Amino acid sequence: MSEELKLKNQVCFPVYNLAKEIISLYRPILKDLDLTYSQYIVMLVLWENEEQNVSEIGSLLNLDSGTLTPLLKRLELKGFIERKRKATDERVVSITLTEEGRNKKEKAECIPTQLVEALDISIEDLSELKRITEKITNQINKIK
Template sequence: MSDKLKLANQVCFPIYTLSKEVINHYRPLLKELDLTYPQYLVMLVLWEEGEQNVSTLGAKLNLDSGTLTPLLKRLANKNLIERNRKATDERVVSITLTAQGKLKKKAAQSIPSKIASSLNVSTADLAQLKKIIDQIITQINKEK
């Protein structure tokens, strides 16, 4: 077998494994907030930037509408967000936080530090990893 086809030589496998492991560390913390990881990502964008339309939110999270729409419906059912069609263009759906959604931010404040601690990796190493990942994603997106 070619060395190129050995699992140990694949860059995709450790990225996949790391992604699963990191998300597994989020699960118990997010369970306390009654959020899934993708729901948490939506909430992060809304806490940071406020009102978003669905297409902008999808672009920021790299999620298609088929994935995003049911996720947003579940957040609306939990009374964390409101989905409203724009009066000026009914094709555009605006997403805003409810009062309860805004309050959830306070409960989530400790998650980043708890994750960093649970991973048992230095913040410097995490920052370096993020920088490298961001560079790779930027390079990939340039080629699109």
């Protein structure tokens, strides 16, 4: 077997494994907010901009509507968001935070700090990881 095909020499596996492990660190932190990681990143978008349509959220999070729609339905059932069709164009579904959804933001303020503490790694290393990850993602998006 060639060295290039050994798992230990692949770039994809440690990146995949890291993403999986980081998301698993979020689980106990997000449990108190009654959010999954996927729901949390949707809420991050809405905390930043209280009204977004489904396609805007999907574009920001790189999620298709088949993945996003069930997520949004669950957030609506929990009472965190409202989904409404636009009167001007019924194909567009607008997503807004409810009062309860807005209140979750205050409770979520400590999450980034808790994650950094759980990782036990320097802010500088995390910033470098983020920078390199974004650089690679941007390069891949140029190729597409």
